[in-house]
Amino acid sequence: MTLLYLLILTPLVAGLLSLLPRTAFVVGAVACSALLVEFVSGLIVSAEVVRNGSVAAGMLFALDPLGAVVALIVVTLGLGATLYSVGYLRAEVAKEIIGFRRVRQYYTLLHLFLLAMLVAIASTSPILMWIAIEATTLSTALLISFYNKPSSMEAAWKYLILNSVGLLLGFFGTLLFLYPAIHGNPQGLVTWGDVLSRAPALDPVVAKVAFVFVLTGYGTKVGFVPMHTWLPDAHSKAPAPISSLLSGVLLNVAFLAVLRFKAVADVALGPAFSKELLVFFGILSIVIAAFIIFSQGNYKTLLAYHSIEHMGIIALGFGFGGIAAFAGLLHMIYHSLAKSALFLASGNILLKYSSTKIHNIQGMLKTLPLTSALFIIGFLVMAGVPPSGIFITEFLILSKGISINPWVAGAALFSFVLVFAGIIKHVVPMILGDAQGLPRQGEASAWTTVPIVVLTGLLVIAGFFIPGWLQALLHASTARY
């Protein structure tokens, strides 16, 4: 119980402490120490969840198996992004792109962002979860506009407005779901347990309308098509470590909210309604993103659209249910590791070439050999090339899908092929290409390479070996789906 409080309160304390130091070294040290504490406490709390089924801390916070999986993703990728940030920001300060004041703002907002995500995952109340997810919008809007350029301001404004509207619609759906629980317990804070226990009393029409609003609202945050228009701009304009967290972590937290309400809707309506909607949004996201990926000209935007495609795959998995839901959750882990590593690698590319345009990047194998190797591995995994873990999860999802809806499974398979072709089209010229006029060879520092190596290593290992405790956690998380 104490460790769950430690997990949640550490980013709050770190955020406050980040306002005090006068040197970038100290503020970076505070950040790295805090993330180490969060990582270790996240591991221990997850082990506790595996042993006891759940962990509670007071009346406001509790972690179930599904929450533990997402929390592990947050702390693992958070640690990687924070370690990377030390070297990345140091390089940007050296290039005089930003000053110390901006560095301090960055770390403060980063801690608030992580705090908001952990509160969203661990809160026992749907409304506290909504408030925490809204808080992620507000903290990350400031991070997206970090460089204070017109394009980043525009991306941040679009992000703020679209996500605020989406979350208000999600709030409306939440209130409809809470209706029977609030009328049974008007004074106290309604918990997920209250909502689930009173779900059979929810009128079917109200439940359907509520789930549609929740899926549309939180689905905006997940980046489902057609609510996705903010995502490519926001993820491409933010600093690389923040992009890695936006794509690799925040989308999962929003999807967790959808899954929690799916459980309630399934009790009130049966599983068919929510599954059909998830399949619809999933396949739409996969197909649209696949076509756009093929014609992209910016590598960070390419990665962002890739995230839309993969969240669609995860939604498809939970829409098909059964083994596909298990595969969907495993896919979430693989996507998070790979996308985070790829965005951090994109940060190295930006530092070296000072451009995000694909046609300006050539000969990476000579200028950034280690980053190039990791970039290739990450993209091959993301493209679902066997024997990667993503190949296995996509195979499981499609094989379940063929028996339920062969047309949807076929459209998804076509989209995967299109994405693979798009990746080859864009990435190969970046890695190879003309050697003339290349920037100076060499990586920026160990801070900007070791985190990517570790994340890629975890990704490759996890494709072949999943520890027993993680398997138990995944099974417990997806049992009801």
Place this chain on the structure above:
Amino acid sequence: MSAYLTSPLPFVLASLLFVSIALLHLTKKNAIAVWLYVVQASAIALLLLLASVHGATVVLVLTLAATVLVKLFIAPAFFFRLIRRHQLRFSASTYLNTPVALFAIAAIVVLTRAIVPNVNVALTPLGHNLLTTSASSIFVSLFLLVNRKGALSQMLGVLSLENSIVAFALFAGLEQGVALQLGILFILVIWITIATVFASMIYRHFGTLDVTEMQTLTA
């Protein structure tokens, strides 16, 4: 269902909310748009006051006080300061002209009255007119976000949407829920602050709050 909802006053306030949101589509001056928001906020504050009179709790009274302070004083002050500082007398235009916008609003109301009653009956059998009116306000607020081009108008659209949802929740008898009140307090304080700061930064970068002038993104 709360007893005060059977009196005529809540329906008057719901109608006032709807009309002020509809008029936001038509006004050409930013100052009038902000005053229309003040009218909406007053309607919500009066609804919360009615709810407090019929069943006061500490949190509900705090919510009422925060609503009055933030929506009636602080938020309008932020917006008027933005208008004065950047001399934004006239708001950005709309994508649809006035007759078409009015037709669209009418269509939204008709559709809402056709679809929403099934939900209303399930929630509060006696208050379906109130719920239908506030549901119409929700959809007209969404249309406002789509129809108007100014960043200030978009902010007012988000806040109008929030007012409409609060009204719906109050009419559905959720005013006693701590859930609703916490949600209201949070979004009021934090969102308005950050959105206003962003609007100022946008004006500094683009020289306008017309969002169609923001064309730096190519994704």
